[in-house]
Amino acid sequence: MAVDAAATRRIAHLARIAVKDEELAHLQGEINAVLAFVEQLQEVNVDGVEPMTSVTPMEMKKREDVVTDGGIADAIVANAPASENHFFVVPKVVE
Amino acid sequence: MNASAKKPSKLLRGATGDWEVVIGMEIHAQVTSNAKLFSGAATAFGGEPNSQVSLVDAAMPGMLPVINVECVRQAVRTGLGLNAKINLKSVFDRKNYFYPDLPQGYQISQYKSPIVGEGEVTVDLEEGESIVVGIERLHLEQDAGKLLHDQHPSMSLVDLNRSGIALMEIVSKPDIRSSEQAKAFVAKLRSILRYLGTCDGDMEKGNLRADVNVSVRKPGEPLGTRCEIKNVNSIRFIGQAIDYEARRQIDVIEDGGAIEQETRLFDPNRGETRSMRSKEEAHDYRYFPDPDLLPLQFSQAFVDDLKAHLPELPDERKARFINDFALSPYDAGVLVAERESAEFFEAVLDALKDRARDGKLAANWVINELFGRLNKEAKSISASPVSAKQLAVIINLIGQATISGKIAKDLFEIVWTEGGDPEALVEARGMKQVTDLGAIEKVVDEIVAANPDKVAQAKAKPAMIGWFVGQVMKASGGKVNPQAVNDLLKIKLGL
Numbered sequence: 001m002a003v004d005a006a007a008t009r010r011i012a013h014l015a016r017i018a019v020k021d022e023e024l025a026h027l028q029g030e031i032n033a034v035l036a037f038v039e040q041l042q043e044v045n046v047d048g049v050e051p052m053t054s055v056t057p058m059e060m061k062k063r064e065d066v067v068t069d070g071g072i073a074d075a076i077v078a079n080a081p082a083s084e085n086h087f088f089v090v091p092k093v094v095e
Numbered sequence: 096m097n098a099s100a101k102k103p104s105k106l107l108r109g110a111t112g113d114w115e116v117v118i119g120m121e122i123h124a125q126v127t128s129n130a131k132l133f134s135g136a137a138t139a140f141g142g143e144p145n146s147q148v149s150l151v152d153a154a155m156p157g158m159l160p161v162i163n164v165e166c167v168r169q170a171v172r173t174g175l176g177l178n179a180k181i182n183l184k185s186v187f188d189r190k191n192y193f194y195p196d197l198p199q200g201y202q203i204s205q206y207k208s209p210i211v212g213e214g215e216v217t218v219d220l221e222e223g224e225s226i227v228v229g230i231e232r233l234h235l236e237q238d239a240g241k242l243l244h245d246q247h248p249s250m251s252l253v254d255l256n257r258s259g260i261a262l263m264e265i266v267s268k269p270d271i272r273s274s275e276q277a278k279a280f281v282a283k284l285r286s287i288l289r290y291l292g293t294c295d296g297d298m299e300k301g302n303l304r305a306d307v308n309v310s311v312r313k314p315g316e317p318l319g320t321r322c323e324i325k326n327v328n329s330i331r332f333i334g335q336a337i338d339y340e341a342r343r344q345i346d347v348i349e350d351g352g353a354i355e356q357e358t359r360l361f362d363p364n365r366g367e368t369r370s371m372r373s374k375e376e377a378h379d380y381r382y383f384p385d386p387d388l389l390p391l392q393f394s395q396a397f398v399d400d401l402k403a404h405l406p407e408l409p410d411e412r413k414a415r416f417i418n419d420f421a422l423s424p425y426d427a428g429v430l431v432a433e434r435e436s437a438e439f440f441e442a443v444l445d446a447l448k449d450r451a452r453d454g455k456l457a458a459n460w461v462i463n464e465l466f467g468r469l470n471k472e473a474k475s476i477s478a479s480p481v482s483a484k485q486l487a488v489i490i491n492l493i494g495q496a497t498i499s500g501k502i503a504k505d506l507f508e509i510v511w512t513e514g515g516d517p518e519a520l521v522e523a524r525g526m527k528q529v530t531d532l533g534a535i536e537k538v539v540d541e542i543v544a545a546n547p548d549k550v551a552q553a554k555a556k557p558a559m560i561g562w563f564v565g566q567v568m569k570a571s572g573g574k575v576n577p578q579a580v581n582d583l584l585k586i587k588l589g590l
Contacts (some may be wrong), residue, residue, distance in 0.1 A: 065165030068135030
């Protein structure tokens with residue numbers, strides 16, 4: 001499997017990464033190199049092997065249904081480029 | 096009239112013949128919980144902007160999601176209520192897209208391995224008909240934040256209080272064939288969720304909203320291309336959106352066009368659906384398993400324990416009412432549809448002196464007098480001026496023949512408008528039914544004596560006795576026992 005220039009541009013766009021035309025061929029090459037590496041793994045027979053989700057046998061951590069957080073609106077919007085009355089302010093988006 | 100003509104056809108008439116509508120739904124139901132799905136921030140409605148947001152919900156770097164086990168329980172309870180397969184192992188995936196209400200740049204959802212698999216819901220329709228709608232799956236996912244567009248001329252405001260609250264997405268199979276069925280399905284699902292206490296079902300607050308998939312075909316043909324109507328937030332609008340969309344698709348096809356698969360919006364002001372004209376790539380979500388979360392696993396014992404503590408659901412309660420009080424399926428259905436109504440009726444039953452004798456009477460009173468009156472004044476059952484206890488006392492008075500049914504309606508009216516203890520009101524206002532045969536006989540004699548022509552008619556046509564009963568009731572202000580009057584009249588008239 002390999003990606004062409006159009007697919008590379010599309011991947012960049014979906015990830016909202018601006019890519020100049022002259023950068024495209026290089027990125028395409030890098031993605032295809034990764035894909036080629038992953039493709040080698042296809043040679044391994046994994047029939048009946050559960051996908052590994054953790055290197056140590058552990059269970060998902062769970063929390064009880066208790067409110068322990070919040071009330072930090074100042075901190076939440078502290079890094080926002082623009083905010084108003086604790087709202088984030090963004091360029092208008094309407095469908 | 097033959098039997099089939101009585102049943103309204105579900106098919107839609109077009110210029111080229113009949114069309115069948117095929118509908119499937121995705122219901123987004125907000126999970127009832129104190130804290131969010133993956134953080135300890137509160138879920139309460141109406142907080143100050145961004146006051147119920149943790150650093151996890153705001154997607155600050157380095158934050159890790161930790162699942163709220165109550166949300167898992169709620170999803171399992173819902174699955175059990177939908178008679179569905181519970182998956183002891185499920186996986187959370189990232190659904191990737193960019194929008195200002197989604198700080199992570201992805202929604203944590205479940206894609207290939209949902210927590211709940213296939214199930215089914217029995218939906219009662221008009222005239223005793225019912226259908227079974229298959230459930231495809233139920234999965235847990237995060238809600239997004241809220242955008243406000245009308246506060247500023249060129250900017251949108253973002254409040255993340257809703258961001259990260261748990262949602263259950265419930266996906267039906269395409270088993271629905273009309274807007275009426277679709278509305279009944281959502282109403283039933285909402286009722287089940289509210290009985291379970293897993294979602295409050297408040298559609299006005301957006302806590303329950305539906306995406307509706309609609310396609311049309313000629314009966315017997317393969318499925319047509321579907322359009323998805325997003326985010327319809329009332330049961331009435333769901334019906335309107337389907338009716339409009341089905342007709343639009345039929346018109347397009349009959350005019351020689353083809354339906355394009357697309358996402359549409361329902362505009363309640365115009366009563367029409369419109370294309371959202373989103374770019375096609377908006378639907379490339381590039382799902383992959385969330386590396387921050389291990390698979391969600393629990394034991395069968397965890398499920399069994401939840402199952403053992405499930406409340407009685409609408410179908411079970413309906414069957415019990417039919418069985419215990421000989422109610423018609425329709426009446427029982429009306430009583431159980433809303434949890435609050437069913438609980439009100441149960442409270443009336445609890446206060447009855449003889450529920451075996453008066454249970455059916457109580458059902459009639461709740462459905463006809465109380466619901467009728469509440470509807471007339473657009474009041475909810477929780478705002479009823481007549482309490483369950485007061486209504487039960489009125490019914491006790493009828494049941495033990497202290498007052499007649501007619502007087503009981505007057506009494507109900509007094510309790511509704513003035514309040515008070517019905518028993519004391521009956522005493523104070525002299526509303527007791529006259530059971531003294533001597534007194535009744537006197538009235539009967541007067542009426543018989545005053546109407547010799549009617550007496551002659553009654554001898555030829557015994558049904559005329561009804562007229563006499565009516566006269567006696569009128570003369571006594573409704574306070575005599577109609578059965579006693581009837582018996583006496585039969586003797587007096589020699590019938």
